[in-house]
Amino acid sequence: MKTRRAALLALGAAALLWIAWDTDADPVRFLRGVPWMLDFIRRMMPPDLAVLPAALAGALKTFEIALLGTTAAAAIAVPLGLLSARNVAPPSLYYPVRAGLNFFRSIDTLVYALLFVAAVGLGPFPGILAVVAYTTTSLAKLYSETIEGIDPGPVDAITATGATRLQVLRFGVLPQVLPLFLSYILYRLETNIRAATVLGFVGAGGIGFYLQTYLRMIDYPAASTVLLVTVLMVMAVDYASARLRARLV
Amino acid sequence: MIEVQGLRVVLPPATVALYSVDLVIHPGEFVMIIGRSGAGKTTFLRSINRLVEPTAGTVRVAGRAVTGADPAELRQARRQIGMIFQQFNLVRRASVLENVLAGRLGYVPPLPSLVGHFPVRDRAVARECLAQVGLSEFADRRADTLSGGEQQRVAIARALAQAPSVILGDEPTASLDPQLTGSIMGILRRINQERRLTLVVSQHQLETALEFGTRIIGFRAGRVRFDGPPARVTPAVVEAIYGDGGDGGGDGESGAQ
Numbered sequence: 439m440k441t442r443r444a445a446l447l448a449l450g451a452a453a454l455l456w457i458a459w460d461t462d463a464d465p466v467r468f469l470r471g472v473p474w475m476l477d478f479i480r481r482m483m484p485p486d487l488a489v490l491p492a493a494l495a496g497a498l499k500t501f502e503i504a505l506l507g508t509t510a511a512a513a514i515a516v517p518l519g520l521l522s523a524r525n526v527a528p529p530s531l532y533y534p535v536r537a538g539l540n541f542f543r544s545i546d547t548l549v550y551a552l553l554f555v556a557a558v559g560l561g562p563f564p565g566i567l568a569v570v571a572y573t574t575t576s577l578a579k580l581y582s583e584t585i586e587g588i589d590p591g592p593v594d595a596i597t598a599t600g601a602t603r604l605q606v607l608r609f610g611v612l613p614q615v616l617p618l619f620l621s622y623i624l625y626r627l628e629t630n631i632r633a634a635t636v637l638g639f640v641g642a643g644g645i646g647f648y649l650q651t652y653l654r655m656i657d658y659p660a661a662s663t664v665l666l667v668t669v670l671m672v673m674a675v676d677y678a679s680a681r682l683r684a685r686l687v
Numbered sequence: 688m689i690e691v692q693g694l695r696v697v698l699p700p701a702t703v704a705l706y707s708v709d710l711v712i713h714p715g716e717f718v719m720i721i722g723r724s725g726a727g728k729t730t731f732l733r734s735i736n737r738l739v740e741p742t743a744g745t746v747r748v749a750g751r752a753v754t755g756a757d758p759a760e761l762r763q764a765r766r767q768i769g770m771i772f773q774q775f776n777l778v779r780r781a782s783v784l785e786n787v788l789a790g791r792l793g794y795v796p797p798l799p800s801l802v803g804h805f806p807v808r809d810r811a812v813a814r815e816c817l818a819q820v821g822l823s824e825f826a827d828r829r830a831d832t833l834s835g836g837e838q839q840r841v842a843i844a845r846a847l848a849q850a851p852s853v854i855l856g857d858e859p860t861a862s863l864d865p866q867l868t869g870s871i872m873g874i875l876r877r878i879n880q881e882r883r884l885t886l887v888v889s890q891h892q893l894e895t896a897l898e899f900g901t902r903i904i905g906f907r908a909g910r911v912r913f914d915g916p917p918a919r920v921t922p923a924v925v926e927a928i929y930g931d932g933g934d935g936g937g938d939g940e941s942g943a944q
Contacts, residue, residue: 591776595842598736599849600766600793608801609789613778 478658485666486659492648493667500644501671503562503637504630507569512623514574519581526585526611536582543575547633551642562643569630569637580622581615588614617686624679624686631675635668645671688714688853688885689735694744696730704730706909707744712887712902714852717879719900719917720889723929726906728889732855735887736768737761749852766793769846769854773861775838779831783822783841786830787813790848816844820874836867843874854878856888860895868892872899893925 457463521527521535550571554564588611596610638646645668652661689712696705705727712718720728733739735746737753746753751764769790777786791809792800799805805813817823820840825833830841839859846854856875860868876899879886890896896903897917905913905920905928913924 591772591774592778594738595770595772595776595845596778596789596792598738598765598768598770599790599845600762600764601789602762602792602797605792605797605800609778609781609792613780617780 482658482662482665484659485663486657487663489648489652489660489663490667493645493664496638496645496648496664497667497671499562500634500637500646500668501631501675503565503569503642503644504627504634507566507634508573508623508627508630510566511570511573511577511626512619514570515577515581518574518578519585520607522578523582523585525588525590526607539575539578542571543579545572547572547630548636548640551637551640555641560641560643565634565637565642565644568642569634572633573626573630577622577626581619584615584618584622585611621683621686624683628672628676628679632672635672688712688716688749689887690745690747691735692745694731694734694746695742696727696734696739697742698730698739704739704909705734708911710904710911710914712885714885715879715883716885717876717899717901718885718887719896719903720887720906721891721893721896721903721928722889722906722912724891726928727909728906729857731906732770732857732887732889735853735855736765736770738770762793766849767852769849769851771839771842771846771854771856771859773858775835775842777830777838777841777845779829781830782826783828783830783833784810784813784817784826786841787817787844787848790816790845793849812850813844813848816847817841819847820844835863836870839863839867839871840874843871843878847878851884853885853887856886858889858891861891868895875899893920893929 518535518539521531522539524532527535547568550568551564554567554571558564558567592614593606593610596606601609634644634646635649636646638644638648639650641647645664649661649664649668652658652664689710691708691710691712694705694708695703698704708727708731720731722728730739734741735748735753737746737756741754744754748764749767751760751767753761753764756764778789788805788809791805791812795805795809814823814826817826820843822837822840822844825837825841830838833841842859843854854875859875860871863871872895875886875888878884888900890900897920900917903913903915903917903920904911905924907928912928913920
């Protein structure tokens with residue numbers, strides 16, 4: 439047993455070393471790059487506050503993309519979450535819906551953004567669609583796992599009163615899952631704001647567009663203002679969301 | 688009041704929980720179901736309102752067919768069958784009154800109920816039922832802030848709110864201490880005597896069953912092994928229901944409870 443573990447460990451270490459070679463991961467090369475990075479940071483200072491209004495407008499757009507996209511996804515994911523919950527949906531629906539969700543969830547928000555920019559053109563709208571597409575599948579999965587984990591007792595009790603299927607969902611299931619659902623939605627909103635900051639890179643609107651533009655124009659002081667605004671916005675939303683979630687559960 | 692014929696229940700994948708049960712329970716009876724864990728008590732009770740789907744046989748309650756009923760008929764049948772549970776099964780985050788109001792779901796218009804609207808008449812029924820179990824002052828408290836005994840009383844109020852002709856109890860006192868057991872069983876006896884409600888309650892404590900029941904039904908390994916008044920429960924009967932000898936009490940042990 440002990441020798442087998444040692445052999446596995448050695449094998450794993452060897453594999454990681456080979457991967458480092460295969461990907462040109464070279465610590466020396468990284469160290470040689472450090473002065474360049476310091477130079478880069480030095481050239482970003484001081485931030486150019488003249489572009490602050492533009493950066494704030496971009497941040498607002500990003501926030502709007504994340505908020506509208508998350509809200510729409512939170513609603514669309516409810517029926518999908520129910521249909522992919524083992525203890526609610528019949529197997530004839532459960533398996534195909536779950537398979538479909540797994541397929542679409544493996545595509546990242548940024549990839550969706552590329553697709554939707556191609557489909558509907560540049561701007562915040564393809565960004566919103568991308569957020570909806572990814573968040574719907576990820577929330578549906580979280581919803582269904584929550585529904586599968588509920589206490590069956592109240593569901594039995596409500597069923598025994600002669601309630602309809604919808605009434606059983608409303609009075610036996612919903613009160614158990616709602617606080618968790620809200621918590622997941624807030625968490626997705628946090629991650630979507632982070633994800634939406636880079637959507638602008640592919641033309642899907644928001645603050646990322648400004649960051650990319652200033653970097654291309656080699657206007658580093660302006661880019662650093664945009665970066666600062668991004669960091670502050672993400673931190674503010676994380677803080678607010680964490681406090682809200684703490685009150686929910 | 689309850690007519691059960693040839694009731695057979697096979698729980699997935701292949702556990703026979705009940706073999707072939709024939710029983711007639713008359714109006715006003717206080718039936719105590721006794722037997723070892725896995726003897727089929729819970730399965731029997733849950734078959735009466737089809738929380739468990741019978742494999743074969745028929746169940747009729749108050750003249751209505753429960754088996755073979757379509758979804759609408761089943762809901763009609765269920766609303767006249769109250770049920771209380773070992774774990775109370777209240778909606779923990781909802782208020783006490785909301786929990787009792789759930790007993791009216793079979794009567795109120797379904798659509799308004801989905802947004803939480805209940806007619807004044809049904810709210811009055813709920814409050815009255817809550818008063819009957821002595822918990823009026825707790826109406827607005829969250830259900831999970833109440834003690835176990837209080838929660839079971841809320842569950843009884845919920846069952847009463849259904850205006851049922853039968854109340855089923857699945858080990859309603861098994862998670863309560865002895866003193867509360869007596870108080871809950873006392874409430875059930877009062878309901879039985881004052882409202883002439885038919886009660887069918889499983890009870891793991893033999894003494895309690897004999898004290899409160901007007902009729903004892905003993906299950907063993909998925910079959911009725913005894914059926915008669917408490918006075919006829921002799922040591923030999925107790926041995927036949929609970930003892931280690933005889934027909935191999937291990938049958939149907941798994942999954943039936």
